[in-house]
Amino acid sequence: MKQHLQSAIFTLLERGVSQHRIHELTGIDRKTIRRYQTLYEARRAGGAKSSTAATTGSGDPVVAQTPPPQNPPLPRPPAPSGVPVSSFNFARSASEPHREWIEQQVRLKRNAQAIYQDLVDQYGFTASYESVKRFVRALRHVDPEQFDRLEFTAGEEAQVDYGEGAPTRDPKTGRYRRPRLFLMTLRYSRRSFRRVVWKSSKQVWAQLHEEAFRYFGGSVSYVVLDNLREGVITPDLYEPEINRLYAAMLEHYGVVADPARVRDPNRKGSVENAIQHTQNTALTGRRFESLEAQNEFLMHWEENWAAKRIHGRARRQVEAMFQEEKPHLKPLPTTVFRYFTEVVRTVWDDTTVSIDRSNYAARPAPIGSLVCVRVYDTTIEIRDRRSQELLRTHPRHAQPGSLDLPDSERPFNPSRQTSLALASATDIGPQTKALCQHLFDAEGRVGHRGMWGIVALAKKYPAWLVEQACDHALRHHLYRYRQVRAVVERLFEQALERLDRAPQLALPLTQEHPLIRPGDEYGEFFNVGAQHSAGSHPSTNGETA
Structure with missing residues (x-):
């Protein structure tokens, strides 16, 4: 303990001050005060015995009963500025001959006791342990770290942090407990915003x-925060x-997050001091x-x-500096930030993701991949997990079990795609649609097979032939696929027979006809076409054109 603190303890003990009072006056631990009280009483008893022995020989009983006054030494004056506190003389130390070896042990972070023991065992060191301890303490002296004075322009930076508020009655339990104190301080003007929340x-x-x-x-360009989970997911030098919700909110206001390094509170000293000022001045005792x-x-x-x-x-009023800074703050956006909850989902084999027991289409995300889903109050955004690229946007369904998947993205399913079969029949002709509609009305879902069979006939035979066969089937009440196919095949064979019986007109070959031009004109025509394809534009007479 420092000499002046020892002197203070001895002085207060001599005056009969209790240990509790000494602790309140000096802030020293009571166990330490008790140890020094034992030492004080031992010295006092030893001084009384020596004084009694000396006065007994002189024969003066009055002097023997009065112990000499204990005058504690005065504390040392503080070292003058500019002079190092430690002025250790290495040359006069007994440990100087072993300096190189001791420096190596100090770099290994060994304590003075271990170094002293090895000096005695290995080098026959004869000096005291205190000599080694002073020598090691002088080697470990480190100059104070220099800190730069941070300066920022108006509207450039704000610092945020959490602290503890004053005791407040909890509405749930009825007991007093301390809420969390949020504080944002503008770095230029030191103007602060304070708000307490339960969690x-x-x-x-x-x-x-x-x-x-x-x-x-208005907002600032940068906000400095520590590495709490609400703002920083993974701290890194x-x-x-940055937390995506927090980053999206800052991006909406044109602000960039600048997390301080881990265990570096000096980077946001303004808000740290503001929290301490708030707690000590405004909230203490309330x-x-x-x-x-x-x-x-x-x-x-x-x-x-x-x-x-x-x-x-700064030696200036905070409000005056804030009025200077306010015009430099960024204007607030016209729309409020839309808060969302971000979750990770797997794309199912039907190309959808499930949110609140409803399914939403996720293409072009492949089946089995992981996507990020931002759940807003009224919409759903599906984004790529790595690049955060927006893939799909859907209105949010309030009714569980809803499905938002376009028919164009669903695979073929003949058991439910009646409208698709009827649309394909309509493309063939009205009679084909009427026949397919009759099949569905009569047989329901089972009739889909016959409907798709009739529609598939148009892939092998001409559509007009299938339309004619469906008309024949309706007039003769033929409602089976095989019957319609047989009609189509018979009509197709009849058409082929008519082509075979058609007379073949033999036209005589001739070189002269009013529609046949002379060969020279055809030659000139081909030459003009070749020149035109090569990029030239020759002039031709009206007859050639």
Whole structure:
């Protein structure tokens, strides 16, 4: 313990001050005070014995009963500025001959006791352990780390963090407990926004940022935060992964997240100091009956006291600096941010994903792949898991069991695609549609097979021939697929027979006819065509044209 603290303890003990009172005055642990009290009493007893022995020989009983006064040594004055605290003389130390070996052991992070023991065993060291301890302490002296003074322009940066609010009555339990205190501080003006909440989440964290931006009347370019889970999913020195909901909210307001390094609170010292100032000045010794009461008090305290204070380093009023910074804040967007819940889903074999017991089409995502689904209040967005590219957007169904899958993306299923079969029959002709409709009306789903069979006849035979066969089948009440096919085949054979019986007209060959031009004109025509294809445009007379 420092010499001045020892002197203070001895002085207070001499005056009869209790251990509890010494602890309140000095802040020293009571166990330490008790140990020094034992040492004080031992010295006092030893001084009384020596004084009694000396006075007994002189024969003066009065002097023997009065112990000499204990004057504790005065504390050492502080070292002058600019002079190092440690002025250890290495040359006069007994450990200097072993300096190189001791430095190696210090780099290995061995303590002075272990180094002293090895010096005695290996080198026959004869000096005391205190000599080695002083030598090691001097080697381990490290100069204080230098910190830069961070300066930012107006509207450039804001810092955010959580702290503890004042005790507030919990409406569920009726007991007092401390809520979480959210605080955003503008780095240029030190103007702050404060809000207490019972618990935090990704959406609550983002909503508090929105409230702060609306309170300031604009947003900043960067927001500095620590690595709490609501803002940073994976802390990393070079590429931290930001929570997607938080990142989407900041992107909506044109803000970029800049997480501080792990265990580096000095990077956001403004908000750290603001939290401490709020707790020590505004909230210490207070209790509130509700969160609303505490938030109202914090708003009043910010407007009337915190904003009107003179900042210690800037030596200017916070409110005046905020009025300078306010025009440099980014304007707020015209639309509010739409909050969502992001989940990962697997694309099923019917090319859909399931959300709240309803299914939504996910093409072009392949079957079996994982996709990110953003669930909004009224819509569903399906995105690629890696690139976050938007794949599909669907209206959100409130009724469980709904299916949002276009018929064009569904595979062929003859048991349910009556409309498709009738549409194909319509393309062939009205009689074909009428026959297929009669089959469906008479047999229902079982009639689909015959309907598709009749439609498939148009792939092998001319459509007009199938239409003629369906007309014949309706007039003669032939409603079976095989009967219609037999009619089509018979009509096709009859058409072939008519072609075979058709007279073949033998036309005589001739070289002269009013429609046949001379060969020279055809030659000139081919030459013009060749020149035109080669890119030239020759002039021709009207007769050739």
